Amino acid sequence: MTSRAEQTLGYTILGLFSIIALFPIVGIVLTSLQDPDGLAAFGTFDGLHFSNFADAWSEANFGTYLRSSVIVTTVVVVIAGVLSILAGYAFGQMRFRGATVLFYVFLLGLMVPMEAIIVPLYYDFREWGLTNTYWGLILPQIGTSVAFGTFWMRAFFRGVPRSLVEAARIDGASSWFTLWRVLLPLARPAVLTMTVLLFMWTWNEFLLALVMVSDEGLRTAPLGLSFFQGRNTSDLTLMAAGSVIVALPVVLLYVFLQRHFIRGMLAGAVKG
Amino acid sequence: MASVRFEDVWKRFGGVEAVRSLSLEIADGEFMVLVGPSGSGKTTALRMLAGLESVSDGSIYIGDRLVNKVAPRERDIAMVFQDYALYPQMTVFDNLAFGLRRRKVERAEISRRVREAAAMLGLEPFLERKPGQLSGGQAQRVALGRALVRDPQVFLMDEPLSNLDAKLRTQTRGEIRRLAQEVRTTTVYVTHDQVEAMTMGDRIAVMNDGVLEQVGTPEELYERPANRFVAGFIGSPAMSFLEPADVAGLGVDGLPGDLVVGVRPEHARVWREGLIGPLRGVVAYVESLGRETFVGVDVGDARLVVFEEGRAMYDVGDPIEFGLVGSGLRYFAPDGGAAKTL
Numbered sequence: 001m002t003s004r005a006e007q008t009l010g011y012t013i014l015g016l017f018s019i020i021a022l023f024p025i026v027g028i029v030l031t032s033l034q035d036p037d038g039l040a041a042f043g044t045f046d047g048l049h050f051s052n053f054a055d056a057w058s059e060a061n062f063g064t065y066l067r068s069s070v071i072v073t074t075v076v077v078v079i080a081g082v083l084s085i086l087a088g089y090a091f092g093q094m095r096f097r098g099a100t101v102l103f104y105v106f107l108l109g110l111m112v113p114m115e116a117i118i119v120p121l122y123y124d125f126r127e128w129g130l131t132n133t134y135w136g137l138i139l140p141q142i143g144t145s146v147a148f149g150t151f152w153m154r155a156f157f158r159g160v161p162r163s164l165v166e167a168a169r170i171d172g173a174s175s176w177f178t179l180w181r182v183l184l185p186l187a188r189p190a191v192l193t194m195t196v197l198l199f200m201w202t203w204n205e206f207l208l209a210l211v212m213v214s215d216e217g218l219r220t221a222p223l224g225l226s227f228f229q230g231r232n233t234s235d236l237t238l239m240a241a242g243s244v245i246v247a248l249p250v251v252l253l254y255v256f257l258q259r260h261f262i263r264g265m266l267a268g269a270v271k272g
Numbered sequence: 273m274a275s276v277r278f279e280d281v282w283k284r285f286g287g288v289e290a291v292r293s294l295s296l297e298i299a300d301g302e303f304m305v306l307v308g309p310s311g312s313g314k315t316t317a318l319r320m321l322a323g324l325e326s327v328s329d330g331s332i333y334i335g336d337r338l339v340n341k342v343a344p345r346e347r348d349i350a351m352v353f354q355d356y357a358l359y360p361q362m363t364v365f366d367n368l369a370f371g372l373r374r375r376k377v378e379r380a381e382i383s384r385r386v387r388e389a390a391a392m393l394g395l396e397p398f399l400e401r402k403p404g405q406l407s408g409g410q411a412q413r414v415a416l417g418r419a420l421v422r423d424p425q426v427f428l429m430d431e432p433l434s435n436l437d438a439k440l441r442t443q444t445r446g447e448i449r450r451l452a453q454e455v456r457t458t459t460v461y462v463t464h465d466q467v468e469a470m471t472m473g474d475r476i477a478v479m480n481d482g483v484l485e486q487v488g489t490p491e492e493l494y495e496r497p498a499n500r501f502v503a504g505f506i507g508s509p510a511m512s513f514l515e516p517a518d519v520a521g522l523g524v525d526g527l528p529g530d531l532v533v534g535v536r537p538e539h540a541r542v543w544r545e546g547l548i549g550p551l552r553g554v555v556a557y558v559e560s561l562g563r564e565t566f567v568g569v570d571v572g573d574a575r576l577v578v579f580e581e582g583r584a585m586y587d588v589g590d591p592i593e594f595g596l597v598g599s600g601l602r603y604f605a606p607d608g609g610a611a612k613t614l
Contacts, residue, residue: 008547166324172374185361196417226612 032240047254052241056228059238062245063223064217070249071099071139072220073202079138080145080198087146088153089179104155107148114140118270122211136212137220141205145198154199156190157183192260200250221246274335274425274458275300276321281330282474283316290316292482295541296332298475299501301456303449305473307463309505314481315430317463322428324370327356334425345374349427350419354435356411358403364390364414365399371422389421392451392502407442413447420451427459433468445471467507470494479504500609503534509577510561511536518574524549527596531603531612537566537579539600547595551567551576567592 036055056062090096091103118240121140130136160183166177183227184191199227209223218228223248232238276298283291291313306314311548311601319325323344330523332339339347339462356535358367358368368386376399377385390396390590393533403411412432419427421444432448433441449472452459469476470490478485478493478501486498489505497503502512527533527612545549565584566577569592603612 037395161355161357163353164359166322166344167351167353167357167418168350168370169324170322170344170347170351170357171371171422173370177374182359 010136014162018148021162025091028240028243031236032244034240036235036237043203048236051235053245056238056241056245058090060219060224060228060232060242061216062224062242065219065221066245066249068218069203072141073199075134075138076141076145076202079143080149080196081191083142084148084149084153084194085179085184085187087150091150091154093160094155094175103150106147106150107145110151114144114205118207118211127179130212132213132215132218134218137205137209137218140212141202142255145202147233149194151200152194153187153190156187160186164268189260192257196254198258199253203250274459274475275302275333276304276426277331277333278321278457279331279333281320282328283313283320283325287513289482291320294479294484296477296484296487298458298460301458302426303452303461303474304471305461305463305469305500306479307466307469307473307476307505307553308479309486310464311481312479314462314464314477314479314529318428318430318460318478320379321460322349323347324465338342340402348425349428350422350424350426350532351430352415352419352432354431355434356403356415356432358411358414358418359494360403363402364402367403368395368399368417368421371418371589385423386417386423389417391416392454393447395591408436412436412440412444416448416451420455423457427457427461429459429461431463432461433463434465441468450471467508470506476506478505478507480587497534497602498611500532500534500604503604503611507536509537511602512540512576513575513604514571514573514576518572521572522551524551525600527601528603528614529584530606531614532606532609534602534604535576535596536600536602537577539597540569540576540578540594541597542578542580543593543595548598548601549595550593551595552591552593555586555592556586556590558586560584569594571583 006087032052033050034052035049036052087106091106099145117140125131125136130139141225164182168182172180184260203220204222206222206226209220212224213219225242228242229239277297279293280291281291281294294313294317296304306317308314316325319514320327320340321334322341327340333345334349338492349559350514356497361545364371365386368389369382389397392400393416395410395413395417396397398406398414400408403414406414415432416490418430429448433444436444443466446591448461460467461472465554470493472492475487475489476493477487480501485503486493488496491508493502493542497506497511500513504513514527514535516532518532519527519529519533538542540549551571553569553576555567557568558573559568560583563581565580565582567580567584567586569576569578578592603614604610605612
């Protein structure tokens with residue numbers, strides 16, 4: 001039992017951290033709605049100016065950037081998601097020689113940051129003619145995403161009762177059928193959570209996009225935002241509007257999937 | 273339907289020998305119960321028969337077919353799992369139909385067989401429900417039904433009743449027995465509960481520590497246990513044992529001095545003429561079930577269970593005088609525990 005005082009203290013601390021987390025976000029949103037010609041100060045408010053979004057959109061070419069981001073993110077999340085499910089199933093449910101060693105190799109992919117591999121990766125990709133293409137952004141991110149995704153899905157598949165898989169085997173289902181028709185429906189929270197996380201990380205990836213592409217048309221949204229910032233250091237409202245545009249897809253996806261997301265997080269926590 | 277044969281079957285997990293030289297024949301249509309304490313190898317034996325574990329050594333036959341290397345789905349068996357292993361996202365109907373669909377049975381035939389099995393198990397009202405909406409007993413019946421619709425060569429059951437409460441367990445015990453008799457399918461049933469074994473099995477195979485101790489009808493196991501382990505395992509309350517040293521301390525005639533004496537509760541009675549005795553002890557506990565009473569009695573270093581009809585009025589610590597029914601006693605070698613006759 002928690003006492004009333006403990007409860008109050010708990011809520012106070014949670015409230016405090018919520019404010020700390022929310023303050024900059026609310027500040028950005030409010031700033032993006034301010035009069036662009038007014039005395040712009042971070043977090044202040046004088047009426048709503050939705051025109052800022054239209055201005056930012058057209059001035060900074062966000063249409064192109066968002067299109068690039070959508071292409072790259074979708075391809076990465078779909079391919080990495082499918083590969084992660086397959087690899088996680090193998091590691092979580094099948095017994096094969098070298099499984100442990102191989103899994104550690106996958107984990108290595110989780111531990112090595114992009115900064116550590118970006119330079120050699122750039123030279124390799126330039127040689128193969130992959131710089132300045134979508135593939136230059138997609139392939140490395142599939143690699144890093146699969147490392148996490150495999151780790152994540154393996155935890156889920158390990159938590160599935162063995163007898164369920166065995167029952168399907170005796171009933172005449174192949175491994176393939178068992179995965180897609182018996183286990184995957186149960187894995188929905190885990191898969192959706194993985195999707196949100198991979199989407200968010202891929203969407204926000206900055207360094208790789210900065211190094212790999214120079215074409216304006218290939219730039220992703222975070223990179224575009226950074227260039228936009230370079231050109232508009234003075235115009236705070238446009239900057240804020242651009243930030244909101246770039247962040248919006250991730251927020252929307254999260255809002256749509258949040259119920260599953262939280263369930264998936266809990267499932268991972270308990271079973272992993 | 274088919275017979276099942278284990279021929280000198282071994283299972284090793286790393287350095288651990290889970291099943292050692294198991295040879296067992298199960299006749300066509302027979303209900304065979306594998307019973308033993310946990311770790312005795314009974315479940316491993318069943319899983320090898322199902323194809324869920326590989327066979328380290330020896331041969332397993334279903335009918336005349338050697339199945340060591342045959343995939344589970346090719347063995348034409350159906351298994352009921354301890355936790356039921358129902359597919360949670362599918363309705364009861366789909367759960368029952370799953371195995372038939374995987375085997376490309378015609379739609380109309382699937383529907384007919386599912387409904388037939390549902391009728392046998394009283395599951396018709398639940399066909400559209402999901403497993404999460406079923407009670408434990410209903411889920412258990414779906415698990416049985418899933419095996420039943422398949423009409424396999426052999427039913428395998430791995431402690432299917434252990435998740436049910438006591439009353440439902442007794443009821444389902446009868447139901448499984450009835451179904452098995454109705455369809456006359458060879459059944460291998462694993463349990464750690466000797467009451468289940470005694471009430472359900474045509475024959476019982478008692479396993480201990482990876483070794484098959486004895487196979488026989490319930491009556492044979494009870495009346496003529498092959499060794500001390502089987503004698504102590506079958507029967508409730510269990511048989512008590514008097515070591516040679518205990519016997520020497522009793523100072524009564526009629527008991528051998530060089531063997532372990534096994535005494536079932538019904539063969540230890542309050543003293544009257546004609547029994548072996550009298551033995552004098554102290555009441556250690558009283559288990560009164562209303563119709564009968566079991567009295568735990570300390571006699572020297574040994575503890576025997578004395579049976580009395582109806583209620584018996586004893587308190588812990590009371591002195592008690594009792595005797596043994598000579599014809600009911602069993603004798604075992606002090607080393608190894610093999611059964612001996614006088």
